[in-house]
Amino acid sequence: MKTQSSTRIAVDVAIIGAGPSGAVAAALLRRAGRSVLVLEREHFPRFSIGESLLPQSMAYLEEAGMLQGVVEAGFQYKNGAHFVYRDQSSSFDFRDKHTAGWGTTYQVERAVFDDLLIRCAAGQGAEVRFGHTVRAIHPGARPLVDVVDEADRPYQVEARFVFDASGFGRVLPRLLNLEAPSRMPTRAALFTHVRDGIPAGATDRNKICVATHPERRDVWFWMIPLAGGRSSVGCVADAAFLAVPEAEREARLRALIQQEPTLSRLIGDAPFLMPVRHIGGYSANVERLHGPGYALLGNAGEFLDPVFSSGVTIALRSAHLAVQTLNRQLDGEQVDWTTAYDVPLRKGIDTFRAFVERWYTGELQDIIFYPDQTPSIRRMISAVLAGYAWDETNPYVADPARRLNALHDVCTQK
Ligand SMILES: Cc1cc2nc3c(=O)[nH]c(=O)nc-3n(C[C@H](O)[C@H](O)[C@H](O)COP(=O)(O)OP(=O)(O)OC[C@H]3O[C@@H](n4cnc5c(N)ncnc54)[C@H](O)[C@@H]3O)c2cc1C
Structure with missing residues (x-):
């Protein structure tokens, strides 16, 4: 990394954001010998939502030297996901799946997890500047990034390439007008952590519990057991259904939990460990995931929906693919980012999209709770739920919409 003057720094790759996609991209680039500067506007550890990982993500953590x-x-x-609807339930064990690879992973407090990943990247030689906010970008063959530190002192970073890993900050989509309408309806979530005190055997702590509201199939809850006797609990619904003043969020979430028998039994009136938070309108999309001198990683590109916990996996997959593509370019190859990055990344996103859309219509719920599932088909569904959404040997990845529609017909005996 070279300092040309007190206000301009030169680096191979500048990364906006130190969340999972930024941290993994930084580590992978360092392993390829690139100089890396990560610019992060917050100080870590900081709270973030997205606590249930998928086994597919373990491969990228391993590749980035973060596994240990x-x-x-x-x-x-x-090791899986447990679905509940009224008196029906269905558990998927991710070790029993169509695609080879990791079948287990972790449920993590993101403050701790994200801090660990970025420290791991720093340990491999990435420079990380916390409290530094990216304000503008000048794209091109040698993009320039305008940054301010906490004392509001401006400086510029000149890079050979920029990764936008700014998550819901969506820095480059906003600055460069790349936003495209999301095809997902506007939904929201109310969530908190509870002191769960769940007796041993009352639930399988090794699985995320996804419970559908007994009266509304488009409203669902998550319960994610974490280490240390706490659980993350949240409710997702259309934005209007959860729109209450801040002072009423806790009462609203408590009332909703009481309406769902499984969560009501497991959580009861356990104390909330933090104020109930609200996040809405999180689904986002962009025209394209790259441009002159930059690429968008993770949530800075497209975000669908939380229901299958796919966010961090997509974020890490994007880091892996973008670094592979960039390394070829920096080594002098002529690279087409659309075919090398956008198209393959969006393949898996589209798999998840087919699953998410049918979750909210209730069709995927019919499939999940169907009692006579063929074991081989269940393993194919399990593989997608475990994050293997890019494995085209799985028919539910190769052609997800057609396959799910046909399977739904079988499950409902049309
Ligand atoms: C309700 C809900 C539940 C979810 N549950 C799950 C789940 O169970 N499992 C899962 O895998 N995913 C889940 N997700 C998705 C998950 O939160 C994200 O997909 C994931 O955090 C994306 O990682 P990222 O690295 O792209 O961005 P982030 O983790 O958002 O990191 C971006 C970083 O960029 C920084 N930044 C932003 N703007 C700037 C700027 N101008 N300058 C410098 N830095 C900046 C931010 O401070 C932040 O630290 C959920 C999402 C929602 C909304």
Whole structure:
């Protein structure tokens, strides 16, 4: 990394944001010998939502040299997902799946997890500047990034390439007018952490519990057991359904939990460990995931929906693919970012999209709760739920919409 003057720094790659996509991209680039500067407007550890990982993400943590740190951190082990609707339930064990690879992972407090990942990247030589906010970008063959530090002192970073890993900050989509309408309706979530005190055997702590509201199939809850006797709990619904003044959020979430028998039994009136938070309108999309001198990673590109916990997996997959593509370019190859990055990344996003859309219509719920599932088909569904949304040997990845529609017909005996 070279300092040309007190206000301009030169670096191979500048990364906006130190969340999972930024941290993994930084580590992978360092492993390829690139100089990396990560600009992060917050100070870590900081709260973030997105606590249930998928096994597919473990491969990228391993590739980035972060696996040992994650395994040794003492996070809650995870091996699947448990779905509940009225008196029906269905558990998927991610170790029993169509695609080879990791079948287990973790449920993590993101403040701890994100801090661990970025420290791991820094340990591999990435420079990380916390409290530094990206304000503008001048794209091109050698993009320039305008940054301010906490004392509001401006400086510029000149890079050979920029990754926008700014998550819901969506820095480059906003600055460069790349936003495209999301095809997902506007939904919102109310969530908190509870002191769960769940007796051993009352629930499988190794699985995320996804419970559908007994009266409204488009409203669902998550309960994600974390280490140390706390759980993350949230409710997702259309934005209007959850729109209450801040002072009434806790009462609203408590009332909703009481309406769902499984969560009501497990959580009861356990104390909330933090104020109930609200996040809405999080689904987002862009025209394209790259441009002259930059690419968008993770949530800075497209975000669908939280229901299948796919966000961090997509974020890490994007980091892996973008670094692979950029390394070829920096080594002098002529690279077409559309075919090398956008198209393959969006393949998996589209798999998840087919699943998410049918979750909210209730069709995927019919499939999940169907009692006579063929074991091989269940393993294909399990593989997608475990994050293997890019494995085209799985028919539910190769052609997800057609396959799910046909399977739904079988499950409802049309
Ligand atoms: C309700 C809800 C539940 C979810 N549950 C799950 C789940 O269970 N599992 C899962 O995998 N995913 C889940 N997600 C998605 C998950 O939160 C995200 O997909 C994931 O955090 C994306 O990681 P990222 O690295 O792209 O961005 P982020 O983790 O958002 O990191 C972006 C970073 O960029 C920084 N930044 C922003 N603007 C600037 C700027 N101008 N300058 C410098 N830095 C900046 C931010 O401070 C932040 O630290 C959920 C999402 C929602 C809304």
